[in-house]
Amino acid sequence: MTHPVTVEVTRGDLVECRHRGSLAVVDSAGEVICAIGDIEQRVFPRSAIKALQALPLVESGAAEALELDDAELALACSSHNGEAVHVSAARVMLLKAGLSEEDLECGTHWPKRLEDVAALVRADEAPGPLYNNCSGKHAGFLTLAKVLGMPTRGYVSKDHPIQQEIRKVIEEFTCAPVSEDVCGIDGCSIPTYASPLKGLARAFAVFGTGEGLEPDRAEACEKLYEACVNEPFMVAGTGRFCTDVMAAFRGRVFAKTGAEGVFCASVPELGYGIALKCDDGATRGSEAMMATCLEIMLDLSVEERKVLARFANPAVLTRKDVKAGEVRPSHEFVEALRAALA
Amino acid sequence: MTHPVTVEVTRGDLVECRHRGSLAVVDSAGEVICAIGDIEQRVFPRSAIKALQALPLVESGAAEALELDDAELALACSSHNGEAVHVSAARVMLLKAGLSEEDLECGTHWPKRLEDVAALVRADEAPGPLYNNCSGKHAGFLTLAKVLGMPTRGYVSKDHPIQQEIRKVIEEFTCAPVSEDVCGIDGCSIPTYASPLKGLARAFAVFGTGEGLEPDRAEACEKLYEACVNEPFMVAGTGRFCTDVMAAFRGRVFAKTGAEGVFCASVPELGYGIALKCDDGATRGSEAMMATCLEIMLDLSVEERKVLARFANPAVLTRKDVKAGEVRPSHEFVEALRAALA
Numbered sequence: 111m112t113h114p115v116t117v118e119v120t121r122g123d124l125v126e127c128r129h130r131g132s133l134a135v136v137d138s139a140g141e142v143i144c145a146i147g148d149i150e151q152r153v154f155p156r157s158a159i160k161a162l163q164a165l166p167l168v169e170s171g172a173a174e175a176l177e178l179d180d181a182e183l184a185l186a187c188s189s190h191n192g193e194a195v196h197v198s199a200a201r202v203m204l205l206k207a208g209l210s211e212e213d214l215e216c217g218t219h220w221p222k223r224l225e226d227v228a229a230l231v232r233a234d235e236a237p238g239p240l241y242n243n244c245s246g247k248h249a250g251f252l253t254l255a256k257v258l259g260m261p262t263r264g265y266v267s268k269d270h271p272i273q274q275e276i277r278k279v280i281e282e283f284t285c286a287p288v289s290e291d292v293c294g295i296d297g298c299s300i301p302t303y304a305s306p307l308k309g310l311a312r313a314f315a316v317f318g319t320g321e322g323l324e325p326d327r328a329e330a331c332e333k334l335y336e337a338c339v340n341e342p343f344m345v346a347g348t349g350r351f352c353t354d355v356m357a358a359f360r361g362r363v364f365a366k367t368g369a370e371g372v373f374c375a376s377v378p379e380l381g382y383g384i385a386l387k388c389d390d391g392a393t394r395g396s397e398a399m400m401a402t403c404l405e406i407m408l409d410l411s412v413e414e415r416k417v418l419a420r421f422a423n424p425a426v427l428t429r430k431d432v433k434a435g436e437v438r439p440s441h442e443f444v445e446a447l448r449a450a451l452a
Numbered sequence: 453m454t455h456p457v458t459v460e461v462t463r464g465d466l467v468e469c470r471h472r473g474s475l476a477v478v479d480s481a482g483e484v485i486c487a488i489g490d491i492e493q494r495v496f497p498r499s500a501i502k503a504l505q506a507l508p509l510v511e512s513g514a515a516e517a518l519e520l521d522d523a524e525l526a527l528a529c530s531s532h533n534g535e536a537v538h539v540s541a542a543r544v545m546l547l548k549a550g551l552s553e554e555d556l557e558c559g560t561h562w563p564k565r566l567e568d569v570a571a572l573v574r575a576d577e578a579p580g581p582l583y584n585n586c587s588g589k590h591a592g593f594l595t596l597a598k599v600l601g602m603p604t605r606g607y608v609s610k611d612h613p614i615q616q617e618i619r620k621v622i623e624e625f626t627c628a629p630v631s632e633d634v635c636g637i638d639g640c641s642i643p644t645y646a647s648p649l650k651g652l653a654r655a656f657a658v659f660g661t662g663e664g665l666e667p668d669r670a671e672a673c674e675k676l677y678e679a680c681v682n683e684p685f686m687v688a689g690t691g692r693f694c695t696d697v698m699a700a701f702r703g704r705v706f707a708k709t710g711a712e713g714v715f716c717a718s719v720p721e722l723g724y725g726i727a728l729k730c731d732d733g734a735t736r737g738s739e740a741m742m743a744t745c746l747e748i749m750l751d752l753s754v755e756e757r758k759v760l761a762r763f764a765n766p767a768v769l770t771r772k773d774v775k776a777g778e779v780r781p782s783h784e785f786v787e788a789l790r791a792a793l794a
Contacts, residue, residue: 113470119712119733122636124646126496127712127733128455130472154468217771224562224569231573242771294464295776304466370461370469390732391461391469429559429584434637 112148113389116443117398119426121435128440129395131371133386133403135451136311138321140285143382144450145308146443152304153387154294155280158368159310160247161187161317161334162283166275167250168330172257176206183337184344185246189367191347192221192241194229199344200240203249207256214239215266216248216298223348244298246344251300268293268301277303283316284309297369307385310374314383318364318376335364335376351397351421355404358417363404371396377407394437397421402439406447454490455731458785459740461768463777470782471737473713475728475745477793478653480663482627485724486745486792487650488785494646495729496636497622500710501652502589503529503659503676504625505642508617509592510672514599518548525679526686527588531709533689534563534583536571541686542582545591549598556581557608558590558640565690586640588686593642610635610643619645625658626651639711649727652716656725660706660718677706677718693739693763697746700759705746713738719749736779739763744781748789 119127132147142149164186167173173183182203190196204210218239220227230237239245248265251272255262260271267273280303281287288303296302305313315321318335320328338345342356345366352365364376371388373396384403388395401422405415426435461469474489484491506528509515515525524545532538546552560581562569572579581587590607593614597604602613609615622645623629630645638644647655657663660677662670680687684698687708694707706718713730715738726745730737743764747757768777 121496121644122646123633124494124496124636126636128731130732152466154463154466215772217773219771220566227566227569228573231570291465294466294468295770295774297770297776299770299772299774302463389470390472390734390737392732392734395732428637428639428641429561430557430641431559432637432641434639 114147114442114446115440116146116388117395117437118440119394119435119437121426126435129388129390129392131386131388131395131399132307133384133399134308134311135382135384135403135407136308136315137381138312138315138319138383140312142308144447146446149308149311150306151387152292153307153310153372154302154304154370155310155374156296156302156368156370156372157189157244158366158372158374158385159280159313160189161338161364161366162279162313163247163276164250164334165279165327165330166272167254168333169327170254170258172254175257176253178203178206178253180337181341181344183334184341186250187334187338187366188246188345189243190246190344191223191226191350192237192243193223193226193347196246196344196347197240200245200249203246203253207253209252209256209262211238211240213252213262214242214245214248215264216242216244218242242298248298266299273301277301280305280313283313285312307387310385311383314364314374314376314385315381316383318378318383319381321381338364351400354417354420355401358414362408365400367393367396373397373400375400375404377404380407382407394424398423398437398439399443402444403447403451406444407451456489456784456788457782458488458730459737459779460782461736461777461779463768468777471730471732471734473728473730473737473741474649475726475741476650476653477724477726477745477749478650478657479723480654480657480661480725482654484650486789488788491650491653492648493729494634495649495652495714496644496646496712497652497716498638498644498710498712498714499531499586500708500714500716500727501622501655502531503680503706503708504621504655505589505618506592506676507621507669507672508614509596510675511669512596512600514596517599518595520545520548520595522679523683523686525676526683528592529676529680529708530588530687531585532588532686533565533568533692534579534585535565535568535689538588538686538689539582542587542591545588545595549595551594551598551604553580553582555594555604556584556587556590557606558584558586560584584640590640608641615643619643622647622655625655627654649729652727653725656706656716656718656727657723658725660720660725661723663723680706693742696759696762697743700756704750707742709735709738715739715742717742717746719746722749724749736766740765740779740781741785744786745789745793748786749793
């Protein structure tokens with residue numbers, strides 16, 4: 111089936127909602143290990159490829175020149191909650207490059223969590239662009255532009271050398287050229303190119319293993335991988351899948367979500383990359399898909415199993431915290447994963 | 453096709469997300485005017501049937517005994533934003549019955565809009581159950597219980613006479629019995645029974661016309677219909693579909709959304725009821741479906757057309773308010789509606 115139901119949401123004894131999607135597991139040679147749904151389709155990877163977008167920052171030596179630490183490199187790969195630690199780290203990154211919040215071209219929005227919204231309200235402040243979930247990535251772009259002597263203004267344009275370089279990285283990692291007609295604007299104003307889902311999975315097999323890369327690039331991948339798994343809080347924040355799963359897995363897995371139901375991951379011990387898309391863009395769908403895939407793919411510790419279950423099978427609660435139903439992977443999705451991976 | 457794509461979300465030149473769903477248009481005799489997808493499926497109507505849940509309040513004479521006005525009756529049918537006017541009207545309804553916020557069993561959550569969250573934070577308050585989007589409906593239940601001398605405590609239980617009476621109303625309006633095995637708990641703790649989608653459409657044809665009802669019940673339907681279209685702000689609030697569409701349509705249409713992608717409407721001038729479900733539960737999907745159906749079904753004024761377009765075809769914006777894509781009805785959905793309705 112081209113668009114199988116992968117996740118169900120129940121209430122009482124009935125299925126109330128259904129999410130459909132596709133999932134690819136691919137190794138660094140491009141061999142497809144698992145294909146569910148349509149893995150040839152082009153999907154906008156959105157924030158799921160922030161680690162690839164941060165590669166030029168490391169590979170160029172700019173990160174080293176400015177002594178960016180693991181927390182700052184993880185922030186460059188992040189979609190953060192806009193918690194105090196994220197905002198302050200983004201500010202420091204810009205400071206290290208002699209830049210400020212004024213230079214960010216990502217736009218702004220309120221923090222994800224009510225606590226952080228309330229803190230701003232109490233301080234009678236509105237959020238600036240440092241609060242944008244993409245501010246770390248943008249601070250990385252700006253840092254790179256400054257160190258390499260490129261113009262910092264207009265760094266979000268698809269014609270800016272940084273975005274051109276990132277486009278090349280994506281084409282090489284996915285083994286799939288992109289063109290103007292598959293280019294969209296991301297929420298933070300940078301270009302996003304739609305790549306085949308199986309190419310995105312291949313890209314994260316390569317990112318996690320370095321296989322087939324020139325030594326400098328392989329080293330840059332390793333540096334970013336280590337930064338994210340060492341500082342998972344900087345990649346997302348309180349309660350988030352990417353943070354909690356990377357923290358529990360202690361380096362076994364790199365995982366990064368993107369808007370509109372995209373999720374990518376690297377599993378170096380198996381040499382696999384995972385890329386998935388929930389057709390309708392729902393985060394509860396993409397998270398349940400990724401958690402279920404990791405559950406079936408890996409031998410797990412009790413702690414690892416526990417954190418995945420929170421996302422593979424969360425309860426649906428009433429406003430009085432009584433369980434009314436649950437999110438769960440569909441039987442056919444689990445069977446397809448087992449057949450390919452178990 | 454059983455689960456057709458009804459709504460697409462684009463970015464650049466590509467479709468980034470797809471929502472699937474089903475839609476039924478039925479008249480009060482139960483004749484199916486338009487069937488898209490699976491209209492026999494049982495769906496939890498959730499908050500989309502609040503007007504039916506409010507019928508016993510009016511039919512019993514309790515609303516009249518306590519001199520509930522149109523704004524209060526509309527609030528009894530509402531899923532409100534928790535704006536100041538909603539909270540204060542719910543408080544007054546309870547006061548009229550000699551009750552208070554303490555009697556509400558719906559649980560609580562923060563208001564929908566940032567402005568209202570900020571007002572609470574500034575006042576150093578947390579939201580009580582009056583802020584729950586269902587507080588008006590619950591105030592209606594409590595008012596009814598008090599006037600009829602029933603116990604107020606436990607009014608959310610499926611065994612309470614009010615919930616039993618509502619179950620009978622739903623079975624009669626949908627022409628479809630419900631049973632324990634299709635009963636779920638709604639987010640506000642009351643029972644929600646899954647009914648066939650075409651039955652829900654029939655129910656709103658009857659609600660909008662009174663056709664086939666005993667005079668007292670027909671009068672109660674008319675009273676609630678008029679209350680909602682006269683006081684649409686009380687049914688939802690700032691920027692919301694139900695409020696803005698009912699305000700623009702000045703009595704031509706009654707529309708009420710529910711959680712997880714359900715939407716019901718009455719169009720008395722045609723004698724039709726509409727019920728739809730977006731499979732994945734997305735509000736952007738259910739709103740685009742309802743707006744598109746009304747666009748195709750009715751001759752529209754400029755103002756009516758304008759408000760529907762906001763929901764049938766909203767822009768997807770970047771954080772800098774640049775248009776990156778759009779939500780739009782699928783070609784096949786539009787063609788199916790036109791074939792049945794135009």
